[in-house]
Amino acid sequence: MRKFQGRTFFLAVMCIFSLIFTGCAEENNKEEVQIPDMDHITIMHVDAGKKEFAEYISQAQKDLNMQITVLEYPLNADSRQAKVSSLLAAGDASVDVFSINDEMISEFKYAGYLEPLQEDVMNRQVAAAFPQDYLKQVVMADEQIYSAPYMMDVLCLWVNQEWLGEAGINDISTKENFMEFLSYDWGKERLAYGGSWEKTYAHNEIGEFINLFGGDFYDWHNPQTQAAVIFLKDMVEEGYTSENNLVDQYEQMNQKFIDGKYGMVFMYGSALNMYVDADVYGQDNIHLAPLPDLGSNTTFIATWQYALNKASQNKEAAKRFISYAISRKGSSLYAEKMNRMPAREDLIWEEDLQVTGYADMREYMKNVKLLARPMPANPMAFIAMQGELFQKYVTGELSLDSYCELMQQLVDDNLVH
Structure with missing residues (x-):
């Protein structure tokens, strides 16, 4: 009887040791396969x-x-x-x-x-x-x-097809059609062209028209560079667009375009989502238009x-x-x-x-040359100063010669070409 009890005690002790060993082994295994933090x-x-x-x-x-x-x-x-x-x-x-x-x-x-x-x-x-x-x-x-x-994002020309139909123009890809669209009598409440010329936004359209006229943003003595900004000011003086552009950023310009107050605008391609949401995008309404042939088929990429x-x-x-x-x-x-x-x-x-x-x-991209916008190391200050000079030129505070001289100095001081 004592022999049996001793054997039982021995087996019990061995079981306890076995359980402890197994538990430790399992714990060690858990540590080895632990998943690292995400x-x-x-x-x-x-x-x-x-x-x-x-x-x-x-x-x-x-x-x-x-x-x-x-x-x-x-x-x-x-x-x-x-x-x-x-x-x-x-x-x-x-x-x-x-x-x-x-x-x-x-x-x-x-x-x-x-x-x-x-x-x-x-x-x-x-x-x-x-x-x-x-x-x-x-x-x-x-x-x-x-x-x-x-x-x-590509800077694109957008046009309202209903306006083209009203003017009896198929498209605005030629200089003649472009000018005919601008000069058409749209009445008092509508303008052929809408711009975003607030001082921190005008940079895009100034550069875009210089591109279209075959000018050089780095050379403000270039006749084509000057022709581009003369054209922008002339659009205001001829009534093709409004001096109100000088206070509008893209938000205001796009809303007026969507509301049918403008016939065409330059705006980045990402605006398409805005036009879709407003239910005005389509071939019978607001859509992309080929760049007018004013000298160079060039636009900006961002x-x-x-x-x-x-x-x-x-x-x-x-x-x-x-x-x-x-x-x-x-x-x-x-x-x-x-x-x-x-x-x-x-x-x-x-x-x-x-x-x-x-x-x-x-x-659209197949038919245009894409350029990066000129950007210095102090872009926001440069853009704002460029916009201020342009606004002073459009409102007559600066003559063409003074404006171009100040722009050339601004470019020379800030941009490396």
Whole structure:
């Protein structure tokens, strides 16, 4: 009996040791296969708050196995640029990736705020998919690429087809038809042309008409450069457009266009979504128009880009996101979700994306020469000063000669050509 009890005690002790050993082994195994924490980045984005963008980010999180927090920008362009500049200058690491435009990158690429992307994100093979002249002029400095474009915008001429029909004009692609449209009697409440000439917006149309006339923005003694700005002032004096343009930004100009107060405007292609939402987009209403033949078939290109905060504590994860966002897959997803043109040229020409107006925009781009806008390292101050000088010229405060001399000095002091 004692022998049996001793054996039982021995077996019980062995079982206890076995359970302890097994538990420890299982615990050790759990540590060996423990899943690492998911990467987490924060981006500040111009599209934040839009349902379609939230859907895009949701898909990106799944594809990357990453958590992405999205922060909103101030609505005003000046406030937006000031916000980013203050965060970057302070070395604030709370935002890893910024969605930025041409004005922002033109300033920030020289300031030492951004992490270069050329070695891994925008290597030679990837960079080849984007407009090369644009990359060199806008996103590069000292042979380094500081941002990665994800969305392309082209400055386009838009016309109201109902107005063309009323004037008995098929299109405005010739100089004769363009002038006939401008000079047609539209009555007191309507104007042939609408502009956005507020001092921080006039830059685009001034440069665009210089392009159309075959002038040179860097040379204000060039007769064609001068002819372009003379034409803009003449449109006001002839009643083709209004001096009210001097206080209008794109928001006001587009609303007047949608309301039927203007027959045509120059506006970026991304405005198509606004026209679609207002139910005025279509071949029988507001649509793209070929550039008038005034000397040169040239227009501006701009992009929105991703830039990596040099102070970021999540650089590798941020680079993974940017690489995804500018890949063919990520670019296609964004373009279709947001109904916008991708920045990748290979996608534009090789894929039929489900984007409203995609075929029209591709056809438009086939027939124009695309240029980057001239941008100095102090873009906002330069643009505002350019706008102030233009307004003084249009209102007669400056003569043509004085205006051109001051513009030449402004260009020489700020732009390297």
